Amino acid sequence: SFQRANTKDEVGIVRGLAWTSVGGDTLQIEVNVMPGKGKFELTGQLGDVMKESARAGISFIRSVSRKYGIEPDYFDKNDIHIHIPEGAVPKDGPSAGITMATAMLSAITDQPVRADVAMTGEITLRGRVLPIGGLKEKILAAKTAKIKLVLVPKQNKKDVEEIAAEILEGIEVKFMDTMEEVLEEALVQKA
Amino acid sequence: SFQRANTKDEVGIVRGLAWTSVGGDTLQIEVNVMPGKGKFELTGQLGDVMKESARAGISFIRSVSRKYGIEPDYFDKNDIHIHIPEGAVPKDGPSAGITMATAMLSAITDQPVRADVAMTGEITLRGRVLPIGGLKEKILAAKTAKIKLVLVPKQNKKDVEEIAAEILEGIEVKFMDTMEEVLEEALVQKA
Amino acid sequence: SFQRANTKDEVGIVRGLAWTSVGGDTLQIEVNVMPGKGKFELTGQLGDVMKESARAGISFIRSVSRKYGIEPDYFDKNDIHIHIPEGAVPKDGPSAGITMATAMLSAITDQPVRADVAMTGEITLRGRVLPIGGLKEKILAAKTAKIKLVLVPKQNKKDVEEIAAEILEGIEVKFMDTMEEVLEEALVQKA
Amino acid sequence: SFQRANTKDEVGIVRGLAWTSVGGDTLQIEVNVMPGKGKFELTGQLGDVMKESARAGISFIRSVSRKYGIEPDYFDKNDIHIHIPEGAVPKDGPSAGITMATAMLSAITDQPVRADVAMTGEITLRGRVLPIGGLKEKILAAKTAKIKLVLVPKQNKKDVEEIAAEILEGIEVKFMDTMEEVLEEALVQKA
Amino acid sequence: SFQRANTKDEVGIVRGLAWTSVGGDTLQIEVNVMPGKGKFELTGQLGDVMKESARAGISFIRSVSRKYGIEPDYFDKNDIHIHIPEGAVPKDGPSAGITMATAMLSAITDQPVRADVAMTGEITLRGRVLPIGGLKEKILAAKTAKIKLVLVPKQNKKDVEEIAAEILEGIEVKFMDTMEEVLEEALVQKA
């Protein structure tokens, strides 16, 4: 079932975009960080490609932790849990990579994510944003969910250019090359 | 076989509602907490969706532990065991999420659960309550088991409104949006 | 092959009752406890339902350990091994639950079990005794093995009432609602 | 290929008897014990019933360790490895139970095993010896391998009585009820 | 999709060459090293042959660590993560062996890799470079990606000699016998 955008900016929750045989959908990725022992948990019937994508994301975050003010021993002293409702629906593929990484960094640094942003894109270990499929269906789903800004991989630019102007009306699309750019757009800057 | 509601309020036992091809049923979720090393055990032939649902529940509880007066190192120094009789019957799906979380919080905080309450709903990591299926059959099963109050997801309101008044007679249905609301209804407040 | 009842009361050995397509049978559950590190081992070709049943039993025992004079750190400093001969015969189902729990408690507390008792019943985490199947065949097997007392779930009372008086002749059947009752009947009280 | 009996009594090597669709065979069970951390290794393409049988054997030995002069922390400070050549041939079943236990106890206590003895029988956790199949074929294989004494379960007595006298000529068969009896026959007593 | 060569020399990123039923392709292997506990992670849908190849590579590096100035306890105090985008495409085979080893050594020693180099070859534990398949297709892919130098196993020399001169035009091919030679060509020497 389609869900509206969050009404307020929250920490550790990011809107992703999925594409299935029956069309696009939004999925709200939730991350909890808790004092612990460095455990990394993934629930919501994620397939192995999606799990590997989450692991690439956490390695990326660890590799840039200093830049974002994360303590060196943070990942030993905390547990990270990513969950994607609806729990009975199998999910897979690499396109939630940047969404999961954004939700994790938000939860770790306690910075809220803009409630009116959705995103889609494969992440690499070095924070590059790689192209994904189903852009038209995903943007339609974002509009239905009242999203205002959609972040997509720069390498998908030509796919967006092929979408009818009517569909893109009322929604802004920005092209991302790196996770650094994604985080700049999605995280609400601390005052 | 149908079982009557508990005759007294107990700690760590919560009545859930299941829905199978042969109709609704109640299932009594049991939780034991024991001094231990942070082990989390799940028995009763639970499928992977149900196991993930339990894990989402425990992460939710860990994330709000301060609010409920749970010691920071509680989850390192205790083992938690969730068991759902009847042990030979396979069970799956996300709809016991809020029931398992309530039973765990009851056992951890040693607060009894109202014996005349049953509940059904998917839980998310952040404690949101998501809609589930089979509401009519579940409510019928609750009535047969002499339950007085049924807690269901707010997003299932329209499904309840479609149920014949006759069926709803003699049983109260309350709509839940968050685990906070569920716990307020289900836990017997300490005097 | 049918085996006679033990000729003397032993610690850590309890007679269970099984029910297969070829009729009832008795099975002698053996438990060894040894100084160790809290390992829990299950052998004898036990299926997953039976293994979960054993785990529910050990959690029940841990939760009532104080009552039975078991040291708080007992389960960290000892290993428990449950074995059910005949080792090549696959066994499954929840009906050996109370038998395994009784054998474990006997071994842990070093109290002998009455040699002329057999039992069958599902155990829950909280020590409730739930109903099982194949009662008639099991009672026949108990008689053949010269058992004098059979402990069965109270919820199976109606099934026993349907068994011909002839079959029940010479064997006593007692109805159990909780593990507490089972232990009172089965354990030989220390002088 | 058939192998003759060892020419001298060795520590940690015991002759077992196997029974396959193509007849009986002997198999030489080898055990090494080494300073270590309590690891228990099983190689030689053993099936799960056979592996469980080995585990029952080691638990039995642990439970009687005091009687055989084994230090309480022996099983924490040593690794035990059971190997059954020929490594490419799958082996399974419970009938090597007493053979593996004898080989382990020999290796642990450094007592040689009589080179002219072979044995077959299921072991239980408490050291009882349970009946097995294929006795006739196994005894024929033992004779071919120039074995002088075969230890078999007491409960197989009737099976031995049905074997033609001609076959039993030149080989002694002793009936065992407990591992204690097996060890008394098989181990070469320290001078 | 084909990707151009990196525009600048980077640490921990090496261009490999793949060969599939639809022709050659380049794949950019990424390695992150992070303070940790010696964990070794492999993502990007790598098959078991490829994973074993990565493990051979890390053992090779450990065995020559002194030569490359790597601290003796480096592999206990750091985690190594190898990821190969595109994350949804299954990858397998031993031919990325030298590429993964080069990327790891670059990341560990913080030496950049030449951006205009690509390579292919099986690695052994001792750093020998073994021959691989699909050379012609791989070289075509390298040219398309504007690679200037391709490192291939010396034992593939005859395969290269069979490739049309036209195809080899504009790209240099060097023949490698050992990882030492590979590293000399690929790593940008520290000033």
Next chain:
Amino acid sequence: SFQRANTKDEVGIVRGLAWTSVGGDTLQIEVNVMPGKGKFELTGQLGDVMKESARAGISFIRSVSRKYGIEPDYFDKNDIHIHIPEGAVPKDGPSAGITMATAMLSAITDQPVRADVAMTGEITLRGRVLPIGGLKEKILAAKTAKIKLVLVPKQNKKDVEEIAAEILEGIEVKFMDTMEEVLEEALVQKA
């Protein structure tokens, strides 16, 4: 592809002989030992029989470590990695047992192995050498690889005697009963 014998004696590399449906082949077993924590790694697509064979070998070496001057805590403080190129070719069976054990002992004791020796034979936990198959094909492969001495199990003597003299011309075959004999032939004695 056939490979010539090593041109010089190396530590931790031993030539084995394999036998497949397409004839005999040589395979060069590589072993690296590295400061570590007692990890034992096996790569090169080894089947489970071959892996168990390697484990029997390492247990044998541990049991005779004093004799070969290996420190008692060596196996706790070092990791051992066995790799068999070509990494994409599945390998199985027990016949590389003595080859893997020789390569490990060479690497552990830092004694070179004669470059002109190849070997084949199953190893047991106690260092006995058991017979294997495909002798004729293996000896042909050894000759092609310019091997001078082949070590084979004594129990294969009759198989060698059936091989045509022409085939055996130019290659020496020695018969081994124990690993002790194998090591005496294969290891280059320290000056």
